[in-house]
Structures are given as C-alpha cells and as structure tokens.
Amino acid sequence: MKGGYAGSILRVNLTTGEAVKEPTPEDLIRNYVGARGFIAHTLYNEVPKGADPLGEEAKLIVATGPLTGLFIPSTGKAHVGGKSPLTGGYAEANFGGHFPVELKMAGYDMIVVEGKSPKPVYILIDDDDVTVEDAARLWGKGSFDSEAALAERHGEDFQSCVIGPAGENLVKIACISHDYGRQAGRTGLGAVMGSKNLKGITVRGSKAIPVSDIPGLIEIGKEMYRKSVQHPAFELWQTYGTSSVTNWANRIGVFPTRNFRSGYFELFTNIAGPAMNREIVIHNKACFSCAMCCGKYSHVKTDDYECYVEGPEYETTAMIGGCCALGDIKDIGYANFLCDDYGIDTISGGSIAAFAIECFEKGIITEQDTGGLKLSWGDPKAVFEVLRMIAFREGIGDILAEGTRAAAERLGRDSQDFAIQVKGLEQSGYESRRAPAMQLSYMTSDIGAHHRPSWAVTHDLKTGRETVEGKAEKVIELQHTRPLFDTLGVCRLPWIEMELPVSDYAEAFRRATGLDLSEEDLYRVSERVWNLTRMFWVREFPDFGRSYDLPPKRITAEPVLSGPTKGAVLPQEKVDALLDDYYARRGWTKDGIPTEEKLKELGLDRLVREKG
Amino acid sequence: MINSLQPQTDGGRLLKILKNESRCTGCRTCQLICALSHYEENNPKKAAIGVRGQFPAPGGYKISLCTQCGKCIKACPTGAISNVDGVIKIDEDKCDYCLACVEACPFDAIFVHRDFRVPFICDLCGECVEICPTKALYWRQ
Structure with missing residues (x-):
C-alpha cells in the first residue's frame, strides 16, 4: 500500500447493518488524490441521478486525504459529502479536530454510509471492529451531550461526530459536530445523517499511518512548523x-x-x-x-x-x-x-x-x-x-x-x-457588492455561496474594487488552489496566513506517499474535481446553467446603505461580464456547462457518459 | 523501542521538561514527533506524553508528563523500573506487564500500546519541547 493512505474504504449499509472493507483503489488515488476528490468521484459514480438527498439511495461520505494525520501543520481535517438536501446539488463540508486522524489510524481513508436504518443507531469503529449500535438513548440529545455520552460509554480515547436535534428533524441547514465545537457546517449534511437515523460515528484507531519516507517527512514537517512559528x-x-x-x-x-x-x-x-x-x-x-x-x-x-x-x-x-x-x-x-x-x-x-x-x-x-x-x-x-x-x-x-x-x-x-x-x-460573511472577484467566488462556488473554494477580497482591494477585468482569472486560480488543500486533507489556513508555499505541501505529499505526482499534476486533479462537481449540478438539474450562478437582486440592484461602501451595487452588466469571462477561461459554454473537449481533456468524458 | 535517544543536557547537567498547561492548545504535535523520533512511525498513540481535553467544561488541556518522581520504581513488583542517571527506564526482560506502574503513576505518564509488550515512558530526549508551537513545554534550566 502507498504511504499517506490508511489503505481501506469502509462501507456501512444501515439498511442491512453490514460493514464491508475494500482496498482504496489505486486509480482513485491517482485521479482524485483524497478527501474532496474521493467524495466528488464517489458521489457521481455511485449515487443515481435524481436520488432523493434524504432517501435510501443517498449516501453520506466521510473522507480524509493523504496528508490527514501526518506530521506537518494542520492535518486534522475530514470532509463530509453527499447530495445536498438544501440545494439539491453537490454538497461538501469539512471539520477539523481529532476524529479525522483517529479514522485514519483505525485504517480507513473513507467511510461510505449507505441505506437507511429502521431505528436510531450510531456506527462504532474500533480499529478493525465495526458495528452498528443502538442509539435510542442518544436520540433527542443535543450535540454536546451526545458527544459526551459516547465518550462516557466508550472512553475518552474514542473520537465522535454527531448530529443534534436539527439533524434528527431533517432541518436542511443541519450540521455535523465534533470535538465540542467543530462542525461540518454547510449544505445540510446533518439532515442526511438524520434521514438515515444515524446519530453519530465513534472511532478509535491504534495503527500508524503509513509513510513512504519517514526521515523526509520529519525534515519537511519541522521546516513547515519552523516557518509557521517564525511568521x-x-x-x-x-x-x-x-x-x-x-x-x-x-x-x-x-x-x-x-x-x-x-x-x-x-x-x-x-x-x-x-x-x-x-x-x-x-x-x-x-x-x-x-x-x-x-x-x-x-x-x-x-x-x-x-x-x-x-x-x-x-x-x-x-x-x-x-x-x-x-x-x-x-x-x-x-x-x-x-x-x-x-x-x-x-x-x-x-x-x-x-x-x-x-x-x-x-x-x-x-x-x-x-x-x-x-x-x-x-x-x-x-x-x-x-x-x-x-x-x-x-x-x-x-x-x-x-x-x-x-x-x-x-x-x-x-x-x-x-x-x-x-x-x-446562504452566502457566508462577506458583503461583496464592491468586491467583484469575491462575488464571483460566491456565484460560482460548487456548493453554493460559500467562501471555502475561493476567497478574493484582498485581490479586489489590490486590483480595484470596481473593475471586473482579471477577476475571473484570479477566482479560477483560487478555485484550484484552495480546494487542493481539501483534497490533500489539510487545512488551507497555514498556506494563507503563515504563507507556507504550495510546493511544501506537494513535497510532503511525495515524501508521504512515494507517488510521483508533481505540483502541476495535483493542480490538474483539482481542475478535474472542479469540473466533476459542476457536472453533478448539470446532471441533477435539467435547466442548469447561468441562471444558477446569479446572485440575489439585493446585490445587483439595491445600494449598500451605510459605511465605506455606501451606495455600491454590483450591476447586472458587471455580473454578466464576470460570468462571460469566467466561463470562457474555464472552457465552458456561454451558459456555464463544461464542454465535451474540456471533459475529454480532464479524463471525465467516460464517467459522465456512463453516469450522466 | 527502535531509537533509544539521549536525554538533553546542559554543561553535563540533565535538563528536565516542564509544562505550562495554560499555553497548551491540544494540537498534539508533541505526540507526533515523540512517536516519529522513537519508533519511526506516524502514530501519536505511541507517544510518551499525554494531552487530554477538558471539554465541554471547564475547557483547556491536561498534559501527562513524567517528572521522574520514582513512584513507579517503588510500585514495580519485579524491579524492572529504575532511575538511570535521572531518567526512568523500564527493563524489558524483567517487566511482566502487570501495569502496577501505570496504576501508581500520579501523572498518568506511563503509556501502553497493544504493539508493545512493556509500558513506555519519557526518556527526556526533548523533541517535544523543540516542536511545541506555543511553548507549553519548556526546559527547566
């Protein structure tokens, strides 16, 4: 098995109560690398078109990446994915903490939860032992009490992620909580858990995460920590x-x-x-x-x-x-x-x-x-x-x-x-009528109006808050870079705030895995995943296109009421210009659909033909 | 143990590791480097230092760290534990894995892992002090 990966995918079918282990496929690793990439591929490949996000056909996917749990800064990330009950499109959220490393140390790169339990349950993972346990006594409890009850029952060396009453009640903005304050917050994945009668997942792992070049990892890890604390x-x-x-x-x-x-x-x-x-x-x-x-x-x-x-x-x-x-x-x-x-x-x-x-x-x-x-x-x-x-x-x-x-x-x-x-x-916390690149980021984010894939406010400040030229190019660059961290299974913040270069992560990836993927190859994977998540929307909505990328009328027609940006709007003609430029640079049609050539270039044509 | 590391010294005097729990953020980088240094494994469960969150209340972290107090030496029925030049050592040949030392340790600083047939304990190598990003671990000069 390659270093960096735990080596197995765990499938738990809640209809039957069966848990099955499969080796993490080599071609999945090469083409999709991990975490976000694994989710995008699994969702497109396995969940049938038109599936009810809260139905039995829907799946809940929890995935780590090749750098998750390793000795470089901020590797405590897992991504959760599925079809969003809130948007009907691609859903992905992530949480940090200690669950992700525990999952990998138990031997799993990814958990795919399938089917629907007839009664409230939680999944208990203790290294190789996986069972589906009764959660009757947890159902109805808040997130804090639920997590504490699982720690009480199984021990503090188990890590849990849980839903609260909102997830149980299929509230479409329900999140998944871990470590008393970390959430996979966006896109309503807590409701997907609730729909499966799944209260939580509890895991303990004791195994080392395989690493191809230990001295090499120690060296670059120490270097990345040094750069961080000296920043x-x-x-x-x-x-x-x-x-x-x-x-x-x-x-x-x-x-x-x-x-x-x-x-x-x-x-x-x-x-x-x-x-x-x-x-x-x-x-x-x-x-x-x-x-x-x-x-x-x-x-x-x-x-x-x-x-x-x-x-x-x-x-x-x-x-x-x-x-x-x-x-x-x-x-x-x-x-x-x-x-x-x-x-x-x-x-x-x-x-x-x-x-x-x-x-x-x-x-x-x-x-x-x-x-x-x-x-x-x-x-x-x-x-x-x-x-x-x-x-x-x-x-x-x-x-x-x-x-x-x-x-x-x-x-x-x-x-x-x-x-x-x-x-x-719902759009996250940046009012962007005078930040065109940021508003374009919200318009084109692959889960809806969220800042994770692209955050461009400083770029707008630097290059002009009125201008639209060059903004699409920057947004695309960010949409390939930031989600790369989500694919590797690490937090992007040390790259942004401590200025750790992408090349350090690419090097850590090579030393951990022994794979010969270059930084350029990793960016290619990032573009592949971006186009695949776009195709998920295309598949699920027959009328999908430009109209889905538009901001609400307040942004284009209602001037900002007060403060430094008072009077600002982002007029429709600027919105149109931003999208025209963005689609053209992505190799998509004027309506925002990836072209045949683009899919072919990225090696997605067969998958889309077979599962589209 | 794959790598038996030397304790840190300053002018021939042994340096001891102290903790400041109010600075600990629970990142567990100390555990990563401990296991990597001693076992060449990326496995924080093989660290000879413990970090335990106190959540949801009252918040903060407890660090479990050997202070070389010697209570384990007295507790060991087979005489497997000794203080060798200021460092607590467990003799693998004498240890019969009764875990009396683990019970006796007032600091929860003796650890077990199912891969090992004897408990393990800090050897004062100091890798954790060097990596700790918040100086929650430091040397007593």
Whole structure:
C-alpha cells in the first residue's frame, strides 16, 4: 500500500447493518488524490441521478486525504459529502479536530454510509471492529451531550461526530459536530445523517499511518512548523484567531450587516477580536497538529444564560452578529452555543434569522406566524427563539428550516430579492457588492455561496474594487488552489496566513506517499474535481446553467446603505461580464456547462457518459 | 523501542521538561514527533506524553508528563523500573506487564500500546519541547 493512505474504504449499509472493507483503489488515488476528490468521484459514480438527498439511495461520505494525520501543520481535517438536501446539488463540508486522524489510524481513508436504518443507531469503529449500535438513548440529545455520552460509554480515547436535534428533524441547514465545537457546517449534511437515523460515528484507531519516507517527512514537517512559528502573523493568529478579521472587514465595508443591507456594523468594536478576548475567551483550542490555532474557547455568562462554546469564529460573528445586528459578543456566543447544540450551521442559521427579521419588518410574516414573538434587529432573544423554532420545526421555524431560498418561494412578496443565497446556499460573511472577484467566488462556488473554494477580497482591494477585468482569472486560480488543500486533507489556513508555499505541501505529499505526482499534476486533479462537481449540478438539474450562478437582486440592484461602501451595487452588466469571462477561461459554454473537449481533456468524458 | 535517544543536557547537567498547561492548545504535535523520533512511525498513540481535553467544561488541556518522581520504581513488583542517571527506564526482560506502574503513576505518564509488550515512558530526549508551537513545554534550566 502507498504511504499517506490508511489503505481501506469502509462501507456501512444501515439498511442491512453490514460493514464491508475494500482496498482504496489505486486509480482513485491517482485521479482524485483524497478527501474532496474521493467524495466528488464517489458521489457521481455511485449515487443515481435524481436520488432523493434524504432517501435510501443517498449516501453520506466521510473522507480524509493523504496528508490527514501526518506530521506537518494542520492535518486534522475530514470532509463530509453527499447530495445536498438544501440545494439539491453537490454538497461538501469539512471539520477539523481529532476524529479525522483517529479514522485514519483505525485504517480507513473513507467511510461510505449507505441505506437507511429502521431505528436510531450510531456506527462504532474500533480499529478493525465495526458495528452498528443502538442509539435510542442518544436520540433527542443535543450535540454536546451526545458527544459526551459516547465518550462516557466508550472512553475518552474514542473520537465522535454527531448530529443534534436539527439533524434528527431533517432541518436542511443541519450540521455535523465534533470535538465540542467543530462542525461540518454547510449544505445540510446533518439532515442526511438524520434521514438515515444515524446519530453519530465513534472511532478509535491504534495503527500508524503509513509513510513512504519517514526521515523526509520529519525534515519537511519541522521546516513547515519552523516557518509557521517564525511568521510575523503567528502571534496575532494565536491571540485572536479568525476574529481578527472583524475589525478589518468593517473598515473596508464588507461586513454583512442587517441581512446584507450594509457592509458596515456600527457596533463592530463590541464584537471584534479584542472585545471577545476581554469578555469571553478562556483558552486556545487547536485542531490536530495545528500550530497557528484559530480556535478560541469561551465561557459566556450573564444573568440570563451561561455556556461554554468554541468561538465565535469570524463567520458566526458576521452572520449572527452583523447580519442580525447583535452588538454584544456574549449574545453572539450564546447564539453560537445554541446553534452548536441544536446542530445548526451558524452561517445559514444567522442568514435565515436575519431574513426572518426582515420579513417581519416588512409584514411578510407576523406575530401569528411566530407565536406572538416580535422579531427586530438587534434583539438577541428573538434570534435565540428563531434558532430554536428552526431546530424543532416549530411554527414559522418549519418553513425557515428549508433554507432562505425555499422559504422565500413559499412566503413570496418579493422576499426572494433579499434571500441572500446562490444555488440555495446562504452566502457566508462577506458583503461583496464592491468586491467583484469575491462575488464571483460566491456565484460560482460548487456548493453554493460559500467562501471555502475561493476567497478574493484582498485581490479586489489590490486590483480595484470596481473593475471586473482579471477577476475571473484570479477566482479560477483560487478555485484550484484552495480546494487542493481539501483534497490533500489539510487545512488551507497555514498556506494563507503563515504563507507556507504550495510546493511544501506537494513535497510532503511525495515524501508521504512515494507517488510521483508533481505540483502541476495535483493542480490538474483539482481542475478535474472542479469540473466533476459542476457536472453533478448539470446532471441533477435539467435547466442548469447561468441562471444558477446569479446572485440575489439585493446585490445587483439595491445600494449598500451605510459605511465605506455606501451606495455600491454590483450591476447586472458587471455580473454578466464576470460570468462571460469566467466561463470562457474555464472552457465552458456561454451558459456555464463544461464542454465535451474540456471533459475529454480532464479524463471525465467516460464517467459522465456512463453516469450522466 | 527502535531509537533509544539521549536525554538533553546542559554543561553535563540533565535538563528536565516542564509544562505550562495554560499555553497548551491540544494540537498534539508533541505526540507526533515523540512517536516519529522513537519508533519511526506516524502514530501519536505511541507517544510518551499525554494531552487530554477538558471539554465541554471547564475547557483547556491536561498534559501527562513524567517528572521522574520514582513512584513507579517503588510500585514495580519485579524491579524492572529504575532511575538511570535521572531518567526512568523500564527493563524489558524483567517487566511482566502487570501495569502496577501505570496504576501508581500520579501523572498518568506511563503509556501502553497493544504493539508493545512493556509500558513506555519519557526518556527526556526533548523533541517535544523543540516542536511545541506555543511553548507549553519548556526546559527547566
């Protein structure tokens, strides 16, 4: 077996209760490398066209990459994938922590969960022993209690990922939680777990992860750690983590405020990094093998509530703080805790709460819909209650639990214009009317409006916030680079923030695996995966094309209300120009469909012909 | 053990490893380098240092590290454990894997793995101190 890989794929069929081990195929490794690549291929190859995302045919895939768990910085990542119940398209999310390395040490590169259990269960993996266990006593518990109960039952040396009530209730923004504060948040994969009656996966591994060149790995690992701790931004990152972004985002007017009406929140200093550290942070909390440590652990206490919570991360601060106009970091921390315990994605959760507040303000929903609750900007109790109603599908929460796109379709009255989503996925925390490359990133991301595949705000600042020229080229470059980390099974942040070069990762990959894939080859894999995930959307939606890449009307027609970007819109002609350039550079049709030649060039033509 | 490493010294004096748990982020890079250095394996489960999260409450981490206190020496019924020039050593030939030492250790700093027929313990090589990104581990001069 190649180094870098655990060597096996585990298939668990919950209909039959059977678990089967298969060797990780050599050609899957060569063509798709790992994690995200494995998910994209498995999904396209194995899940039939038109499958119900919450049905028995759907699959839930948890995959690591060849660098996951190895001795280089930040290798604690696993990706989760499937068909999204929220968008109907390609779904992928990831979490860091200690589960991924444990899974690999148990001997598995990937778990494919199939079928549907007749009753609540969890999967127990102890090296080679795999069983499906009764979860009756866990069902209904919050994420924190569920994870703690599994640790209690099996021991602290087991690592678990679980769903909360939101996943059980098939809430389409439900996440999967691990390590008391790390989530595979986006695209509703918690609901896919819930639909299978799968409460969690618990794993312990004792085996070494094979490595082709141990002295070589030690050498480059030490070098990468040295570069990290000596980087000028290392101390800043250790001190604030992602919350260091909040001040900056407001100063440049990209902080999503009051459901993206503005890019500037007047109370931002109350919720930014320094306030957070002063008021709630008690400890740093890293993922496996991570030097820079973005995770901050907080204890939040007021007269009304008390909780321990990891974060809030920047995204949560932006989407629950800015978007709902909560100007107290403690309120954001508690809302974060509620989301984590219910098992709700804080990005979509914040966005939907803000959408509900705006609907209430405009009379589209009323006290009759909310059970007497008044919704207004800046009211923490309204936000807490809306999140609870979503998690348990109570009252208006039942409609909101479907996501902003579906909720707006149901509620009508032009609410689609301010449902801030693309492809059905709520846009994450950057208001981008004056950041064309960032907005294009959201428009073309392969899971919907998320920043993981491409984050281009600094590029917009550097090259002009009005110009569209050159933006598509940069976005494509980012969409091949950032997802490369998702394919290798490592966090991309040390590359961005500690400036570890891609060449270091390519070298670590070669030393770990002994495979002769060059950096260029790895980029080729990244482009292949990008085109395959695009083809997944094409396959699932007969009318898929340019219209699916468009932002909501607020972005193109409603000027930003206040702050440094006041008055900005991204007009439709710029949106069109960005997409024209993007499609042409990708070798796609004018409607955004990969061409025959492109598929052939990437070696995808046969797969698409057979499974398309 | 594949590699028996030498303890770190300064001018002939043995250096001891101290911990500052308030700085520990639970990244476990110490465990990775420990196992890589001693067994040439990427396997944090073969580390002679423990890191345990205290979640969800009260947060933070407990580091398990040998302080050479010697309680294990007294607890060992076969005389397999001794202090050799300031470093605790377990004699593989004398050890009968009763795990009395593991029980007796006040710091949870004696470890077992199913691949090994004897428990294992820190040899003060200091690789963990060198790699720790937050200086949660440091030398006592």
